[in-house]
Amino acid sequence: MNTKIYCSFLIILTFSACTRTFDNNSRPTLTSTFSSAPSNLQAASPLPGDALELPALIPFTPVWQLIPGASSNSYAVILVPENEVLNIYNEPGEGFPIAGNLQAGQAGLRLTGGSSNLGEELWVEIQISGGGVGWVNAEYITESIPGSVFCQDPQVQTLLGNFESAILASDAESFGSLVSPAHGLDLVYLRDGIVANYSPEEASWAFLSTYEVEWGLAAGSGQPVIGTFSEIILPSLQAVFKNLNLTCNEVVLGGATYLVQWPQKYFSINFFSLHNPGSDEFEGLDWSTWLAGVEYLNGQPYLLALLNFQWEP
Numbered sequence: 001m002n003t004k005i006y007c008s009f010l011i012i013l014t015f016s017a018c019t020r021t022f023d024n025n026s027r028p029t030l031t032s033t034f035s036s037a038p039s040n041l042q043a044a045s046p047l048p049g050d051a052l053e054l055p056a057l058i059p060f061t062p063v064w065q066l067i068p069g070a071s072s073n074s075y076a077v078i079l080v081p082e083n084e085v086l087n088i089y090n091e092p093g094e095g096f097p098i099a100g101n102l103q104a105g106q107a108g109l110r111l112t113g114g115s116s117n118l119g120e121e122l123w124v125e126i127q128i129s130g131g132g133v134g135w136v137n138a139e140y141i142t143e144s145i146p147g148s149v150f151c152q153d154p155q156v157q158t159l160l161g162n163f164e165s166a167i168l169a170s171d172a173e174s175f176g177s178l179v180s181p182a183h184g185l186d187l188v189y190l191r192d193g194i195v196a197n198y199s200p201e202e203a204s205w206a207f208l209s210t211y212e213v214e215w216g217l218a219a220g221s222g223q224p225v226i227g228t229f230s231e232i233i234l235p236s237l238q239a240v241f242k243n244l245n246l247t248c249n250e251v252v253l254g255g256a257t258y259l260v261q262w263p264q265k266y267f268s269i270n271f272f273s274l275h276n277p278g279s280d281e282f283e284g285l286d287w288s289t290w291l292a293g294v295e296y297l298n299g300q301p302y303l304l305a306l307l308n309f310q311w312e313p
Helices: 003-018 147-152 154-168 172-176 200-205 229-241
Strands: 029-031 041-043 075-077 084-089 098-103 111-118 121-127 133-137 141-143 185-188 195-198 213-217 224-227 245-248 270-276 288-297 300-310
Touching: 098 133, 111 133, 141 288, 147 154, 147 245, 147 270, 154 172, 154 229, 154 288, 154 300, 172 200, 195 200, 213 229, 224 229, 229 270, 229 288
Parallel strands: 185 300
Antiparallel strands: 029 195, 041 084, 075 141, 084 098, 084 133, 111 121, 121 133, 185 195, 213 224, 245 270, 270 288, 288 300
16 A cells, blocks of 8 residues: 555545535435344343444534433433343443333333443443432433413414424524434434434534435335435425414324324324425325424433424325
8 A cells, every 4th residue: 555645544534524514415324213122221022123224424423411300300211122121231331230121101200310431331220119319311302291281382482483493594502402312313204214313413514415315215115215305305494383282282284195193202202293284276286294202411401302203195
C-alpha cells in the first residue's frame, strides 16, 4: 500500500473516532421490524425471526439524564418487545446476578433515586415488588402518565402544534427539537417495514438529507419504496396536517383491510392518531394515519414514535 495513502487513511480514521459530524448525507439507525433482544433483555420465548441490523452512520448517544422523582412518581417499561422481559440486576451492569425481571409494558415502577453511569449507559435503582431493590438500564424505562392526564395536557397540545408548524414549514431544526433526547424517534413508513430511528440531531438534518432509505415493500406491487425523508415522509405528514382529525389513545384508520394495535413495546406510551380521512375524489381511499407516540422526560413531552398506515389493496 502506498505509504502516503495509508497515513492519510489513519488520520481520517482517528478524526472520525473523536468527532461526531452531521452532514446532509447522515442517515438514521435502521433495523428490521423484528429486532433481536438487546443484551440486557431476556427472551421469554423464541422471536418470530432473526434480526436484520442495517448499518448506521452515526450511533445515537442519548444526551438526556433521568432525574428520579423530578416529575413523576411512577415509571414503566418501554421498548421491550412482546414475549421478552427486562432483567433487574443486583448491581448496575449486566455482569451481576439477576434479581428479577419486568414484563413488557409493566407500569407502577418506583425509583429509589440511585443512579450510576456505565460508559454511555445510565442505570437506575428501582424498588422490587415484594421487597428489596435492584438495578435496570434506564434506556428501557420511562415516566408513566395516565391516559386521562395525557389527553388533556396542554403541553402535549403545544407539542402537536409545534410538530404541525415544523412539518408544514419544512422546518427541520424545529422538528429535531421535538424528538426525544432519550430514545430518539422511531419512524415506520410502511406496515411491516423497517424502523428508522432518528436522534434529535439527525432529525434536524432529515429534511435536507440526501440519504435514501429503503422503507419497505409497497403493498400490491411488492416493490421496495426507496427515497429520502423529504421525498417520502415529509409529503405524507404534510398531507395529514392539511386535513387533520386528532384522536387520543385510539387507532383511527379509514377502510383498512388489516387490523392495527398500538405496538407492545410502546405500550407504556400514550399516543394520538393523526388521521387524514382522504378525499371524495378518491372515495376516501387516499386516507392515511400517523400514530404519534409521546413520552415524558422529566415532565416534558417529546415525540418518540411515528407509525404510518394507509390503504392497501
